[in-house]
Amino acid sequence: MSKVKKGYVIPERFRPVLGAFMFFVLMMVIFIAAAPEVFLTVGIYTAIFLSLPLFAIMGLSLVFVTAAGEIDLAFPSIIPLAGLAFAWTLQQTNFNFALAALFCIAVGLACGLLNGYLVTKLGLSSLITTLGMNFALIGLTNVLNNGEVRTFSELNDSAVRSILVGSFGPIPAQMFWLAGIALVLGMLFHRHKFGLHVRVAGDNPEAGRAMGVNIERTKILCFVLVGVCAAIVGILGIYLNSTYFSTMGEGYLLPTLAAVFVGGTPVTGGKGTIGGLVIGAATVVFIQTGVVATGLDGYWTSLGFGVVIVLSLLGHRKFSGRLTR
Amino acid sequence: MSNQPIVKLVDVNKSYGNVYALEDINLDFYPGEIVSLVGDNGAGKSTLTKIISGTEAPDTNGKIMVDNQVVNNWSSAKARARGIETVYQNRALSEQQSIYDNVFLGREITNRFGIINRKKEIEETESLMRKIGYTSKVWTPLSSVNKLSGGERQGVAISRAILFDSRLVILDEPTTAMALTEAAEVLEFVRNLKKSGKSVIFISHNPWDAHAVADRFVILERGKIVFDGPKGSMSADDFIALLHKFAKKDIKS
Ligand SMILES: Nc1ncnc2c1ncn2[C@@H]1O[C@H](COP(=O)(O)OP(=O)(O)OP(=O)(O)O)[C@@H](O)[C@H]1O
Ligand SMILES: [Mg+2]
Numbered sequence: 158m159s160k161v162k163k164g165y166v167i168p169e170r171f172r173p174v175l176g177a178f179m180f181f182v183l184m185m186v187i188f189i190a191a192a193p194e195v196f197l198t199v200g201i202y203t204a205i206f207l208s209l210p211l212f213a214i215m216g217l218s219l220v221f222v223t224a225a226g227e228i229d230l231a232f233p234s235i236i237p238l239a240g241l242a243f244a245w246t247l248q249q250t251n252f253n254f255a256l257a258a259l260f261c262i263a264v265g266l267a268c269g270l271l272n273g274y275l276v277t278k279l280g281l282s283s284l285i286t287t288l289g290m291n292f293a294l295i296g297l298t299n300v301l302n303n304g305e306v307r308t309f310s311e312l313n314d315s316a317v318r319s320i321l322v323g324s325f326g327p328i329p330a331q332m333f334w335l336a337g338i339a340l341v342l343g344m345l346f347h348r349h350k351f352g353l354h355v356r357v358a359g360d361n362p363e364a365g366r367a368m369g370v371n372i373e374r375t376k377i378l379c380f381v382l383v384g385v386c387a388a389i390v391g392i393l394g395i396y397l398n399s400t401y402f403s404t405m406g407e408g409y410l411l412p413t414l415a416a417v418f419v420g421g422t423p424v425t426g427g428k429g430t431i432g433g434l435v436i437g438a439a440t441v442v443f444i445q446t447g448v449v450a451t452g453l454d455g456y457w458t459s460l461g462f463g464v465v466i467v468l469s470l471l472g473h474r475k476f477s478g479r480l481t482r
Numbered sequence: 483m484s485n486q487p488i489v490k491l492v493d494v495n496k497s498y499g500n501v502y503a504l505e506d507i508n509l510d511f512y513p514g515e516i517v518s519l520v521g522d523n524g525a526g527k528s529t530l531t532k533i534i535s536g537t538e539a540p541d542t543n544g545k546i547m548v549d550n551q552v553v554n555n556w557s558s559a560k561a562r563a564r565g566i567e568t569v570y571q572n573r574a575l576s577e578q579q580s581i582y583d584n585v586f587l588g589r590e591i592t593n594r595f596g597i598i599n600r601k602k603e604i605e606e607t608e609s610l611m612r613k614i615g616y617t618s619k620v621w622t623p624l625s626s627v628n629k630l631s632g633g634e635r636q637g638v639a640i641s642r643a644i645l646f647d648s649r650l651v652i653l654d655e656p657t658t659a660m661a662l663t664e665a666a667e668v669l670e671f672v673r674n675l676k677k678s679g680k681s682v683i684f685i686s687h688n689p690w691d692a693h694a695v696a697d698r699f700v701i702l703e704r705g706k707i708v709f710d711g712p713k714g715s716m717s718a719d720d721f722i723a724l725l726h727k728f729a730k731k732d733i734k735s
Contacts, residue, residue: 169625350598353598364576
């Protein structure tokens with residue numbers, strides 16, 4: 158029998174979030190010290206809040222897939238494909254938002270189902286399958302879209318737009334959507350039995366099966382969630398710019414994955430943190446926006462990412478023991 | 483032991499291709515009894531437990547009876563529904579999850595939206611851990627399983643059996659590859675299972691462990707039952723001598 162140590166020990170389940178948070182604060186301090194004239198004004202935060210929700214909503218779904226022991230690299234192409242479904246329906250139906258959103262989400266869902274099916278039922282590697290799907294879906298998007306840029310100046314002052322991406326004082330509406338979605342997915346991941354099954358699927362699927370958990374279905378639903386979140390990101394993106402272009406998914410892949418890992422979700426599966434993801438996404442977007450705002454060349458962003466990812470992984474390892482391997 | 487058997491096997495055979503894993507097995511398992519099932523490697527012990535727990539079907543001529551009724555299309559789901567629980571050694575637990583998550587895995591206590599009632603699960607896990615004889619004060623139901631010793635892990639898996647109203651718990655080599663104190667802990671868990679009214683089938687290659695917990699011995703050799711009798715006053719040495727006798731016979735034939 159081992160002895161109990163005296164003193165307060167931070168519960169294990171809070172450590173990844175806390176680690177990610179400490180890292181975020183540290184980064185803020187550095188940014189503020191380096192360029193107080195930029196980082197002590199409201200403007201920079203409004204700029205960050207504009208794009209943060211899109212990365213974070215995408216990343217939330219990736220926490221599920223990663224915790225389930227899989228990976229999804231197809232989402233950067235699901236965004237423009239589902240986005241195309243949305244834009245096209247808007248044009249065809251004279252701006253019937255409900256119908257367009259429904260079709261868009263259906264397309265995202267179908268892409269996720271296909272990925273999930275290929276990975277679980279056919280037993281293919283998710284890394285390679287979704288890499289292939291990433292190419293296939295962007296190809297399909299370009300074939301269908303045929304190079305068109307669809308602008309929707311009509312959207313500029315629609316009611317839907319102000320609900321989706323309007324602003325409440327300095328805070329863009331999409332921040333509230335992020336808060337709502339993060340809350341729901343946080344409950345689902347950390348409190349709902351589905352979340353437990355996801356983590357078990359990534360840790361020891363045999364243990365789950367022996368207890369009657371449907372591991373295949375659980376994993377498929379994770380890929381479906383990615384597809385649906387990609388569709389939501391597509392809709393928000395289109396409203397944000399009042400434009401559809403088939404390259405709208407570019408620039409999501411690496412920052413979103415980085416947000417997952419910087420947030421404290423280990424690549425090895427079996428664990429994950431929704432709170433950490435939100436902080437991780439904030440970290441990533443902060444670097445993206447912050448580096449440029451300080452007047453540094455955009456090239457520095459990548460360097461910043463690299464440093465942050467490696468440092469934060471080291472930090473998580475120190476802080477949470479065998480969390481990351 | 484008294485009254486009717488929980489499980490009764492009648493003329494059960496099992497062959498894999500032309501290998502007979504089990505031949506003409508007739509066995510009864512009674513309430514509140516620990517049966518130590520022993521025999522050499524490949525004797526058919528695991529196969530026997532798989533048939534009882536519904537993960538393997540016997541050849542067509544034999545019968546499985548539960549509560550004196552013949553069961554058809556026996557499956558692991560049906561076995562579990564009838565109170566027969568198997569503790570698998572390696573595939574039992576999700577190590578990165580907490581003890582209580584593991585105990586309730588697949589049978590979570592939730593509200594109608596599927597949100598887990600953590601408070602209730604944690605409370606019940608705590609009382610289970612006490613019931614089964616956890617001695618370490620370090621672990622709470624919130625501890626993750628990868629911190630536990632091998633013996634304590636078995637304890638988590640075994641405590642599920644108590645929780646889910648099982649009547650017959652099958653443990654296939656629960657002490658294999660364990661240090662002495664760990665194995666002793668598991669034996670204590672097994673005795674506590676019996677105290678809470680469960681029957682146990684205990685498989686082990688360690689004759690002392692098998693002797694220590696048993697009420698009754700069943701010795702299998704090459705798919706056949708060569709001994710089936712109560713422990714009575716048999717000492718560990720007598721039991722080991724008995725095992726040697728059958729092993730020798732086996733070599734001669
Ligand atoms: N799926 C299978 N296919 C073919 N043969 C099998 C299969 N499972 C078991 N056998 C054979 O049936 C016989 C009994 O195996 P079983 O696993 O029941 O033995 P055991 O008593 O549990 O042995 P051990 O002590 O080594 O675990 C062995 O000869 C084994 O090779
Ligand atoms: Mg065996």
